[in-house]
Amino acid sequence: MFVQSETQIQDGPVPVDHYGQGQNHNVRTKRKPSRVPNTDTSQRIAWIEEIFAIRDKQDQAAFARLFAHFAPRIKGFLIRSGAADDMAEECAQEVLATVWRKAALFDPSRASAATWIFTIARNRQIDMIRRARRPEPEDLPWGPDAEPDQEDVIALSQETEKLGEAIAALPEKQRELIERAYFGDLSHSEIAEQTGLPLGTIKSRIRLALDRLRHSMR
Amino acid sequence: MKDIKHHLTDQLLMGYAAGTLPEAFSLVVATHVSLCDECRARLAEYEAVGGEIMMDAGAAPMAEDALASTMALIANANPAPKQETRSTGIFPTPLRDYVGGDKDAVRWRSVGGGVKQMILSTEGEATVRLLHIPAGSAVPDHGHNGTELTLVLQGAFADHTDHFGVGDVEVANEDLDHTPVAAEGEDCICLAATDAPLKFNSFLPRIAQKFVKI
Numbered sequence: 471m472f473v474q475s476e477t478q479i480q481d482g483p484v485p486v487d488h489y490g491q492g493q494n495h496n497v498r499t500k501r502k503p504s505r506v507p508n509t510d511t512s513q514r515i516a517w518i519e520e521i522f523a524i525r526d527k528q529d530q531a532a533f534a535r536l537f538a539h540f541a542p543r544i545k546g547f548l549i550r551s552g553a554a555d556d557m558a559e560e561c562a563q564e565v566l567a568t569v570w571r572k573a574a575l576f577d578p579s580r581a582s583a584a585t586w587i588f589t590i591a592r593n594r595q596i597d598m599i600r601r602a603r604r605p606e607p608e609d610l611p612w613g614p615d616a617e618p619d620q621e622d623v624i625a626l627s628q629e630t631e632k633l634g635e636a637i638a639a640l641p642e643k644q645r646e647l648i649e650r651a652y653f654g655d656l657s658h659s660e661i662a663e664q665t666g667l668p669l670g671t672i673k674s675r676i677r678l679a680l681d682r683l684r685h686s687m688r
Numbered sequence: 689m690k691d692i693k694h695h696l697t698d699q700l701l702m703g704y705a706a707g708t709l710p711e712a713f714s715l716v717v718a719t720h721v722s723l724c725d726e727c728r729a730r731l732a733e734y735e736a737v738g739g740e741i742m743m744d745a746g747a748a749p750m751a752e753d754a755l756a757s758t759m760a761l762i763a764n765a766n767p768a769p770k771q772e773t774r775s776t777g778i779f780p781t782p783l784r785d786y787v788g789g790d791k792d793a794v795r796w797r798s799v800g801g802g803v804k805q806m807i808l809s810t811e812g813e814a815t816v817r818l819l820h821i822p823a824g825s826a827v828p829d830h831g832h833n834g835t836e837l838t839l840v841l842q843g844a845f846a847d848h849t850d851h852f853g854v855g856d857v858e859v860a861n862e863d864l865d866h867t868p869v870a871a872e873g874e875d876c877i878c879l880a881a882t883d884a885p886l887k888f889n890s891f892l893p894r895i896a897q898k899f900v901k902i
Contacts, residue, residue, distance in 0.1 A: 533759075537754075537758065543742060546748040547741075550745050550746065555748075563754055566758050567765060570762045571765060580732060582736065582739060584740065585736045586739075587739070588739035591742065592705075592706070596707050604711075605711070605717075606718055607718045607721040607722045607782060608782065630736050630740070633733075634744070648737065648741065651708070654706065654707070658709050661698075661699040672732065673732070680725045680729060
């Protein structure tokens, strides 16, 4: 449904390595000065298609592809955040199981697949590893026009990709501070006021999607 | 949507997106975001940053049987619970969960001067309470050792910095000494969180502070 001339989406089972397109992301453990190019938009759209295939057809092949990409990264993130290996493994599996169960709640006009999966991982981390309670904002129900606008979805994917590139391009020290904030090494009062992040475009995009949602709820 | 003028800071949104805020602050953030599309969109942006950081943090190989174990988790799990419906009272859902209902369910305790409070149970150093301030009354003049967040849920209050209506959140720190006064008309109900005890500037509230745990 999101297939456009400039985006190529493969149907059916593909080898797990398909995403790397020559670069094997999984062998990369520590950051190196020479960084791999950021995940491109067509790949981001493919993840959305996979989550929809899970939602609509309980598609296990699509799930396996999503798992192969995200589970090791979630596990790596949790270890960087201080979790022991076995706990990070267990938590990463729980996160992917939650992705399957909550696939129907995924709204790609408001969050990219990576963003959505990150929020699930963060919540499971607070729940399982920090054993704390996490108050969550009230969710906005979808209006009668439930399917998100395709243009919104593609634009959000592109903007998220740009954000990823901008983070990668930040000076090393600045990027490190932002990473430390997300790995839980900084308290809220230690988080820098000026992050150097070029924020605003995704916010405006999501603001539009929310306005539309509010409008359709009236 | 309400006309909200006072929003959360970037530090609070980033901390909440990262999942590192004390629970008391998270409750104020989640409650404000429930009322404020502007901060909901800003939060989504900080979550997008988190997603990109996670994707780039370096992969750790999963156990060989990880996919099969996860499929077993899925097969054994109960179906996802239905999304909660939106609240109809003045408390958004995250706050209702802590109170056990809307404002009728609050178990108020008097703290003197007509002001009432209910401390909500949270883990960690920071504390959070609901405050009920009669219309036209003042909360005693105080300063802050750490950060204090005050979110208006009903009525309004003003201090020398500005006027705060429903949905507005005031973020106060060491630099602010203030005497918030509830606006005339409707009693003011606020959700207030702090990560250090308040500093009262007169003797009597200091004595009272020992007993009422402000």
